[in-house]
Every structure is written in structure tokens, then in C-alpha cells.
Amino acid sequence: MTNDDTMKDTAETAGRTGDDSLSSDGWERRYEAGETGWDRGETSPALLRWLDQNVLVPCRILVPGCGRGHEVIELASRGFDVTAIDFARTPVRELTHRLTQAGLIADVLRENVLCFATSDRFDAVYEQTSLCAIDPKHWMAYESRIFSNLKHGGQLFAVLMQSSKQQGPPFHCDPKRIKKVFHPSRWAWPRESFTIDHPVGMHEVAVVLTKLEK
Numbered sequence: 001m002t003n004d005d006t007m008k009d010t011a012e013t014a015g016r017t018g019d020d021s022l023s024s025d026g027w028e029r030r031y032e033a034g035e036t037g038w039d040r041g042e043t044s045p046a047l048l049r050w051l052d053q054n055v056l057v058p059c060r061i062l063v064p065g066c067g068r069g070h071e072v073i074e075l076a077s078r079g080f081d082v083t084a085i086d087f088a089r090t091p092v093r094e095l096t097h098r099l100t101q102a103g104l105i106a107d108v109l110r111e112n113v114l115c116f117a118t119s120d121r122f123d124a125v126y127e128q129t130s131l132c133a134i135d136p137k138h139w140m141a142y143e144s145r146i147f148s149n150l151k152h153g154g155q156l157f158a159v160l161m162q163s164s165k166q167q168g169p170p171f172h173c174d175p176k177r178i179k180k181v182f183h184p185s186r187w188a189w190p191r192e193s194f195t196i197d198h199p200v201g202m203h204e205v206a207v208v209l210t211k212l213e214k
């Protein structure tokens with residue numbers, strides 16, 4: 001577990017996308033100003049449904065763009081081996097503290113999801129309101145990172161924000177568009193998906209993709 005504010009200068013610089021509001025500094029400012037309307041304050045019902053139905057069972061799992069990480073705490077408490085990443089200082093610090101207070105263990109890293117790479121690949125990824133926080137021009141790079149960091153046959157549990165707006169964040173994650181990024185040549189798409197409401201007045205589409213053998 002790490003929470004060293006000084007060691008991740010790479011996260012600061014790599015997070016600069018040209019739009020400062022989408023850089024690590026931009027996201028940090030939202031946390032400092034308390035502008036975190038995306039944060040439910042509790043575990044997403046989509047994750048609880050997958051857990052309670054044993055669709056997602058304890059494994060090595062990555063949570064990109066974890067924010068305050070209510071889902072990270074839920075997963076760690078249920079015996080998952082969790083790695084959570086976010087490039088903003090405040091959520092990483094707060095999540096690390098909450099895990100310690102709860103006597104739970106997870107790796108919480110201050111990293112840029114667009115640069116994150118590991119040789120110890122994950123069984124699953126839990127994606128919630130992370131893709132919609134990233135400029136769509138980087139979505140192919142995001143897909144590439146998720147793909148590379150998953151084992152063959154690994155699963156992406158995706159909760160996709162439907163904002164129906166041109167601008168973001170949150171950028172609209174229209175499933176048809178997402179299917180072009182997470183292409184069926186690389187990912188098996190199921191017939192089933194479900195929808196959940198989000199407190200900001202939007203809704204999310206929850207779907208489980210499986211990485212195809214390559």
C-alpha cells in the first residue's frame with residue numbers, strides 16, 4: 001500500500017491531457033472543493049448485485065479511477081485481492097486511511113490509468129465512472145491498458161455512465177460507441193446488461209465483457 005504524495009510526479013505529468021480540468025490537478029481541485037457529485041457515498045448497487053449473485057467471486061481485481069473507493073472496501077472485505085488506482089492525491093489518501101481504519105488490505109496506487117502496466121495480470125477489472133472521466137480521444141489507450149492488464153479470459157465488469165451530453169466529464173458512454181472501443185474482436189459482449197440509477201440524475205448501464213484469447 002502506498003500513499004506517498006511526493007513519489008508519483010509521473011502521475012502528475014502523465015495526467016496532463018491538454019485539458020487541465022482532466023489532469024490529476026484538475027481532479028484534485030474537485031476533491032478539495034468538495035465537487036464530488038459522482039460519489040454515492042456507498043457501494044454501487046451494480047457491484048452488490050454481481051457479488052450477491054456470485055457473478056463476481058473473490059479474485060485478483062483492478063479498480064481504475066477508484067476515487068474514494070467504496071467498492072474497493074467492499075471487495076477487500078469480501079476477500080478479493082484488490083489493486084485500486086487513482087491519480088488524484090486526496091482520494092488515494094482517504095481510501096488508504098479508511099482501509100487501515102477498517103483493518104482491510106488493498107494496494108492503493110497513485111497512478112495514471114493510461115500508463116499503468118503490470119506483468120502480474122488481473123482476473124477482473126471493475127470499471128465504474130472511470131472511462132467517463134477520461135477524454136474520449138484517450139479511450140482506445142484506456143482499452144489497451146485494460147486489455148493488457150487482464151489475463152486471457154479475464155472479465156471487465158463495467159458500469160457505464162449515460163450522460164447523453166456532448167461535453168464531459170462525465171463523457172457519455174453510449175454502449176454502441178463503447179462497443180467500437182472495446183471491440184468484439186477483442187471482447188465477448190453478452191446479451192444481458194442492466195441499468196441502475198445514479199444520484200446525479202443520470203443512469204448507468206452495467207455489463208460484463210470477457211477478454212478474448214489473443
Ligand SMILES: C[S@@+](CC[C@H](N)C(=O)[O-])C[C@H]1O[C@@H](n2cnc3c(N)ncnc32)[C@H](O)[C@@H]1O
Pocket residue numbers: 015022027028038039040064065066067068069085086087088091111112113114128129130133134
Ligand atoms: C468521476 S470520478 C469516479 C470515482 C469512483 N470510481 C466513483 O465512482 O466514485 C473519476 C475518478 O477517476 C480519476 N481519474 C481520472 N482520470 C484518471 C487517470 N487518467 N488516471 C487515474 N485516475 C484518473 C479521478 O481522479 C477521479 O477520482
